[in-house]
Amino acid sequence: MADSTPAGYQRVAEAFRERITDGTWPTGHRLPSRAQLGAEFGEGENVIRKAQETLIAEGLLEGRPGAGTYVREPRPRLLMRRSPAPGTPPVPLAPAGIATWDAHSTAKTPAPENIAARLDIREGALCVRTEYEFLDTARRPVMTAVSWEPMAITGGTVVVLPDGGPFAGASVVDRMAHLDITVARASERPRPVQVDREQASKLGVAVGSLATWIERTFYDREDRPVETADLLIPADRWDIDYDITLTAPPA
Known part of the structure; x- marks a missing residue:
């Protein structure tokens, strides 16, 4: 027994x-x-x-x-909408309801193999890597993200650093628009993960806690990847909403 x-x-x-x-x-x-x-x-x-x-x-x-x-003070669950309405720009990095965020960019960072594949560039090509920490109204971390942008696209321009210059804090869509690049679509691949010790420390959660990892990539009108990011979203704090519009077949 x-x-x-x-x-x-x-x-x-x-x-x-x-x-x-x-x-x-x-x-x-x-x-x-x-x-x-x-x-x-x-x-x-x-x-x-x-x-x-x-x-x-x-x-x-x-x-x-x-x-x-x-x-812990009881926290209401947050809603993250990941699908835009038809005709609107792709979803931003930060969901609605985030009070603020901290960001740190590092230029001339060689792209590792997996990031190079997502950006359709050679491994080791120089990128700007930006770490984000998204905070609630009490300045507690509620999600993190790491973004990569090829310097072949933004290098030598005023938008090269997402956290600096006249476009600091602007969305990828708006920063690319300054370069006459239209972000036409976003691709997302969510998967469940358990956070490791470093991730847990950044998010204030237990090691091994469940989270959703979203690989998101922005593409321009020529279907060229212009930015890719990994979002880490604690499962105990977020509901993730994918509202997909379907086109009816012709009669």
Whole structure:
């Protein structure tokens, strides 16, 4: 007969849930150290860590890099619309509702093999690589993105750096329009992933939490790729809406 006794981390996680539910640990409360909790529950720090990560994945706790683990303020789920209405420009990098974002661009970055294939350029061709961190109204990270643009297209122009110059913060569509390039379509490929430790640290979620990874590429009228980006969207914070318009066949 199978043993139905909960694993140590499950027992600890349930105790944490009870403390949050009954108000023993209110919103914003900083949890004791893992060593202190381990001594209290008679478990090792790895068990305490797994219990914390379980509740982070459930949205009850949040990890703050360098500051500890806290009871998270309830957050409403955000809606990300990924399909534009007919005749409108492709979807932007930042969805509606994002309060602000931080960006850091690095020019003359050689394209790795997978990015070169997506941009239809040779491996090692120089690109501008831009890392984005999208923040909510409390300046908490809610998604990240990494964008690549071939310098063969933007190099030597005022739009070469997405985070600098007179077009800093402008969309890819608007920046390319300044170069008389019309972004005609976007291709997206979503897939489920589990975040690694570096990604979890940036997003304030547990290692192994579920997220949606979207590979998105913008194309001009000649179907030339002009930008590609990887968006990382935590599953516990976003609903992703693809509203696809269908054309009726001729009668």
